[in-house]
Amino acid sequence: MKLQRLEGVRLETGEDANSVKFDVDVQMEEESRTGDELTIRFLLSISTKPSLVKFEAGGIATVTGGKKAFDAALEANPETNVPRVLHTIYQHIFTSIFLLATLIDSPYPPPNLLHAPTETRDLGDEAPAEARPEDQAAAQAAGQGAQQRSE
Incomplete structure (x- = not known):
């Protein structure tokens, strides 16, 4: 899988972020197919209700192995x-979306977002992002990587 596009936009709406519902819109298009390789172009758009943030991730996924593997995927x-191929794509892009959400201080979708028909996260019981150790570690790692690239 090759991630070619990742975008996160924090929308300022003044809405209450205690209960966020994530909506997913997916575009998948078969780009090419040979005897042992299937190439799929994808674009995932993930937005929230209330309208707090929107993420977009796009790229190319490749399935190898022939017709049985293609049908299974x-x-x-x-x-x-x-x-199944969409689950695999989401697993690969989730970490990038999580880091981006941390950097723009917005809610992030759950790792199992595609496993349930609808997903609502109650954020009322969660500590703020800056107080959670896993968020701090992810933000620090992302910040160090960005700092090293700018030098």
Whole structure:
């Protein structure tokens, strides 16, 4: 999988962020298919209700192995109607979205977002992002990487 685009926009709406629902819009298009390789171009748009943040991630996913592997990757889960390849794509981009959300101080989607038909996160019981050790570590690592690239 190759991530070619990642964008996060924090929207200022003044809404209450205690309960956030994440909506996912997906565009997947078969770019090419050979005997042993399937290439899919994707774009995931993840937004929140209330409208607090929007993330977009796009790129190319490659499935190898032939027709059986292609069919298995494109087969949709009967409960969620989500293809397996989309779960794999989301697993690869989740960390990038999490780091971006931390940097722009916004809610981030859960790692299992595509496993449930609808996902609502109650943020009322969570500590603020700056108080959570895992958020601090992710933000520090991202900041150090950005600082090293600018030098």
